[in-house]
Amino acid sequence: MGPNPRVSEDKNYIETLKKKISRLRKEKHAVIIAHNYERPEIQEIADIRGDSLELSRAVTRVKAKVVVFCGVHFMAETASILNPDKKILLPVKEAGCPMADMITLPKLRDLKKLYPGVPVVCYVNSSAAVKGESDICCTSSNAVEVVDSLSSREVIFVPDQNLGTYIQSKLRQKKIILWEGFCPTHMRISEDEILTAKKQHPKAKFIAHPECPQRLLGHADYIGSTSGMLAYVQHSNGNEFIVGTELGMIYRLQQENPGKKFYCPSEHFLCADMKLTTLGWLAHSLENGVFEVKVSEPVRKKARRSLDRMLAVGSKKSGRNA
Ligand code: 13P
Ligand code: SF4
Numbered sequence: 001m002g003p004n005p006r007v008s009e010d011k012n013y014i015e016t017l018k019k020k021i022s023r024l025r026k027e028k029h030a031v032i033i034a035h036n037y038e039r040p041e042i043q044e045i046a047d048i049r050g051d052s053l054e055l056s057r058a059v060t061r062v063k064a065k066v067v068v069f070c071g072v073h074f075m076a077e078t079a080s081i082l083n084p085d086k087k088i089l090l091p092v093k094e095a096g097c098p099m100a101d102m103i104t105l106p107k108l109r110d111l112k113k114l115y116p117g118v119p120v121v122c123y124v125n126s127s128a129a130v131k132g133e134s135d136i137c138c139t140s141s142n143a144v145e146v147v148d149s150l151s152s153r154e155v156i157f158v159p160d161q162n163l164g165t166y167i168q169s170k171l172r173q174k175k176i177i178l179w180e181g182f183c184p185t186h187m188r189i190s191e192d193e194i195l196t197a198k199k200q201h202p203k204a205k206f207i208a209h210p211e212c213p214q215r216l217l218g219h220a221d222y223i224g225s226t227s228g229m230l231a232y233v234q235h236s237n238g239n240e241f242i243v244g245t246e247l248g249m250i251y252r253l254q255q256e257n258p259g260k261k262f263y264c265p266s267e268h269f270l271c272a273d274m275k276l277t278t279l280g281w282l283a284h285s286l287e288n289g290v291f292e293v294k295v296s297e298p299v300r301k302k303a304r305r306s307l308d309r310m311l312a313v314g315s316k317k318s319g320r321n322a
Contacts, residue, residue: 014041017279021045024286030066030089032282033058035075036226037248037274042070042282049252051227052078052124053139056307059083068285069293070277072097076293077128081303088293091285092276097125099211102181103159105129111156115177120156121147122306123163125183128295130158132302136309140210141225144170149313162186166210166217185246185271186211194219197242197265204263207232208244216244233257246271 033055034046043049048058059067059079068089069076074097076090108130122134131137138146147155147167157164159181168176194216207229208220217223222232226249233253240261243250247269250262
């Protein structure tokens with residue numbers, strides 16, 4: 001019986017867990033991948049980390065038969081859709097995405113009935129069933145290019161109203177039909193918090209994720225996915241940045257840019273689901289081969305089509321200047 005993954009993690013315990021994870025990773029021929037919002041200790045131990053699109057692509061390239069996906073359910077599900085022959089594990093089975101749950105298959109079918117013939121683009125933060133019912137998928141790093149690639153002027157976009165509004169601002173010639181979903185982490189940040197951070201750090205550039213509402217994006221110097229932010233910061237001659245996304249991002253930004261300063265504008269920039277994965281749960285997952293995420297073959301095939309269409313469009317850009 002190993003240590004209980006739920007108990008608090010003191011220093012010795014952390015070292016024991018890290019050794020255990022390294023041993024199990026070898027023994028099970030597993031690869032550990034982690035989203036940029038994961039806890040620092042999870043990002044540190046991961047073999048690969050990145051934004052949603054990078055991770056989807058990375059899983060298709062890894063040779064390992066077992067992939068432990070430190071992220072939320074839709075990400076592991078996407079990995080499984082693209083790699084049905086691999087065993088995809090989500091260390092905490094309850095780690096979900098509240099925004100992904102805001103659109104369901106019946107709701108999407110009802111919406112499509114209101115706009116017959118209009119193509120549907122779904123954000124990758126959605127279930128396999130919703131992906132299967134959509135024409136094409138997108139992530140925050142290729143959303144504008146994906147919508148732009150469609151010949152139709154009208155496009156249904158689900159579930160993120162904020163990302164949809166951002167796309168609309170970039171593609172004036174299109175008419176984006178929005179769904180009222182949102183990311184609670186990005187939605188609850190107030191404009192005042194951003195203005196206060198800007199006053200406190202007048203030289204800092206404000207970099208924002210397109211899941212932020214328009215009231216925040218209007219103040220941004222750069223808008224892009226989590227990896228788009230990394231690239232922007234690396235190439236920027238600025239030295240200070242206010243980070244408009246989940247605070248796990250600051251760990252990676254700081255680590256890769258030790259000479260630069262990063263400020264979190266709000267203590268509310270926290271995704272509770274992304275923080276569920278601890279070293280304890282990661283070790284538990286490797287040791288017991290849990291929790292496997294798998295999609296039924298008929299749904300997988302349909303969802304795969306919309307992901308393949310997205311991957312064919314590619315991600316020439318990770319973000320855009322505001
Ligand atoms: P990206 O890493 O693709 O920017 O996505 C952010 C996100 O909210 C994932 O849930
Ligand atoms: Fe979902 Fe928002 Fe958390 Fe990303 S940050 S997983 S969109 S709730």
